Amino acid sequence: MPIALQGEITIVRARIATVEPSEGGVVLRIDGRRYEFPDAWALPGLVDAHAHIVGLGIAQREAYLRGAQSKDECIERVGAMLSRRGDWIVARGWNHELWSPPQFPTAADLDAIFADVPVALTRVDGHALWVNSRALDIAGISETTSSPPGGAILRSDDGKPSGILLDTAMEFVERHIPPLTATDVEEAILAATDLCSRAGLTEIHDMDVDPTNLPIFTNLAEAGKLRCRVLSWVRGQHRQWHRAGILPTVGQLHRVVGIKLFADGALGSRGAALLDPYFDDPTTSGLLLLDRDDMISHIESALEDGFTSIAVHAIGDRAVRTVLDAFEEIRLRYPNSDDVRLRIEHSQVVHPNDLLRYVQVGAIASVQPIHCTSDATMATRRLGMRTQHAYRWRSFLECGVVLCAGSDFPVESHDPLLGIEAFCRRTPPHSQNPWHPEESISRRDALDAYTIAAHRAADTNYRRGRILPGMDADITIFDRNLETCHDSEITQARTFATVVGGTLYMHK
Numbered sequence: 074m075p076i077a078l079q080g081e082i083t084i085v086r087a088r089i090a091t092v093e094p095s096e097g098g099v100v101l102r103i104d105g106r107r108y109e110f111p112d113a114w115a116l117p118g119l120v121d122a123h124a125h126i127v128g129l130g131i132a133q134r135e136a137y138l139r140g141a142q143s144k145d146e147c148i149e150r151v152g153a154m155l156s157r158r159g160d161w162i163v164a165r166g167w168n169h170e171l172w173s174p175p176q177f178p179t180a181a182d183l184d185a186i187f188a189d190v191p192v193a194l195t196r197v198d199g200h201a202l203w204v205n206s207r208a209l210d211i212a213g214i215s216e217t218t219s220s221p222p223g224g225a226i227l228r229s230d231d232g233k234p235s236g237i238l239l240d241t242a243m244e245f246v247e248r249h250i251p252p253l254t255a256t257d258v259e260e261a262i263l264a265a266t267d268l269c270s271r272a273g274l275t276e277i278h279d280m281d282v283d284p285t286n287l288p289i290f291t292n293l294a295e296a297g298k299l300r301c302r303v304l305s306w307v308r309g310q311h312r313q314w315h316r317a318g319i320l321p322t323v324g325q326l327h328r329v330v331g332i333k334l335f336a337d338g339a340l341g342s343r344g345a346a347l348l349d350p351y352f353d354d355p356t357t358s359g360l361l362l363l364d365r366d367d368m369i370s371h372i373e374s375a376l377e378d379g380f381t382s383i384a385v386h387a388i389g390d391r392a393v394r395t396v397l398d399a400f401e402e403i404r405l406r407y408p409n410s411d412d413v414r415l416r417i418e419h420s421q422v423v424h425p426n427d428l429l430r431y432v433q434v435g436a437i438a439s440v441q442p443i444h445c446t447s448d449a450t451m452a453t454r455r456l457g458m459r460t461q462h463a464y465r466w467r468s469f470l471e472c473g474v475v476l477c478a479g480s481d482f483p484v485e486s487h488d489p490l491l492g493i494e495a496f497c498r499r500t501p502p503h504s505q506n507p508w509h510p511e512e513s514i515s516r517r518d519a520l521d522a523y524t525i526a527a528h529r530a531a532d533t534n535y536r537r538g539r540i541l542p543g544m545d546a547d548i549t550i551f552d553r554n555l556e557t558c559h560d561s562e563i564t565q566a567r568t569f570a571t572v573v574g575g576t577l578y579m580h581k
């Protein structure tokens with residue numbers, strides 16, 4: 074049965090009461106009031122299953138370096154915005170893979186323009202920090218500072234810190250950057266959820282949430298100000314949720330459902346943990362940030378605290394295998410844990426022997442289709458022949474793995490249409506040719522990944538993800554049929570309106 078429909082949908086007290094298909098457009102009756110959308114099509118509300126809401130809101134305000142074609146362009150953009158936190162200049166989004174040559178920048182590049190103020194610029198994937206000498210001084214990082222476990226201080230030929238910090242080494246500097254104020258965070262959440270709503274999203278799975286931000290989400294939800302439902306997976310790498318005393322919560326617009334852990338870093342900075350060394354740097358196979366036993370003990374504490382979902386970031390095939398090992402042990406120790414959703418965020422490089430293990434341990438693959446098309450060139454450099462094991466969407470579905478989708482915004486655009494297109498066409502920007510087209514998926518499977526499967530990943534599929542009587546009234550109304558339109562039309566679709574729990578938001 075198709076999931077896009079035209080006809081009359083009656084909504085009573087936040088739920089869908091009746092659905093009467095008919096041609097010509099969509100009519101909504103919400104608690105007695107009638108709204109007409111001629112020629113439009115309704116889809117179950119789209120979900121972004123992996124995103125960073127505060128990050129997107131802040132990116133609207135602070136210099137954002139995504140897409141910058143050179144380090145000079147980054148430095149220019151930073152100079153133009155001068156986005157500050159206290160004395161610090163901060164920004165994010167640079168990607169040296171887009172530059173020629175694709176080399177990490179250095180502190181000296183920044184020192185030439187910013188000699189006296191500390192500068193900290195986060196890489197697009199959040200796994201590397203580019204700082205100037207002033208920032209290195211403030212953080213006390215010198216020639217004699219050794220790299221921390223799970224991180225690296227990169228050095229130039231003379232042995233001095235080069236100005237690039239990877240993964241846990243970033244914390245040396247980050248702890249000196251003044252935090253955002255509660256007002257900054259509130260404004261960021263409102264800006265981000267408004268953008269998402271206009272792009273057709275009705276629900277966001279917010280990952281790696283800072284525990285101090287949770288009350289701000291709750292207050293906004295209770296005041297009816299969130300235009301999308303928000304589900305939070307709280308930061309857990311150092312048991313932050315536990316130390317902050319965070320427990321699961323229930324609510325219509327905001328719920329705290331799980332914790333988020335990191336098994337490794339990212340491919341771009343060679344922090345993703347691979348089973349074999351990197352193709353373009355045989356001296357390293359990446360970093361595992363948590364081993365199996367630590368992962369198990371974190372997950373056990375989260376389950377004891379009553380959380381029903383565990384999301385673990387794993388990009389490299391070694392990290393994915395380690396997470397599967399941990400999940401397998403959790404399922405053995407908790408034989409009645411069927412209602413616990415175990416998710417592997419990104420699931421980018423998966424060894425063939427591990428595909429079926431997702432099904433065996435009940436792990437959900439949470440992927441970001443635009444990562445594949447944006448990173449195809451870089452992934453080829455990093456992985457060589459192993460790219461055939463990367464971004465294996467169709468293989469997941471053929472094995473029966475639940476595949477849900479998100480954008481990882483602000484790492485990538487929050488627009489779900491870009492992700493749906495990437496799922497189906499798998500074609501990098503500026504290229505005519507699909508990349509490993511054997512792993513592309515059908516339109517219907519792509520839409521399911523943004524709807525019903527995303528709800529399975531949050532255990533809400535019994536009440537969300539389809540336009541059927543009894544379901545929550547979460548609906549997105551587009552100007553065309555996204556289930557059947559030509560591939561080339563997907564990203565041209567316009568959102569007319571979204572409905573979240575029966576509340577209508579008009580977008581055009």
Ligand SMILES: [Zn+2]
Nearest residue numbers: 123124280481
């Ligand atoms: Zn993320």
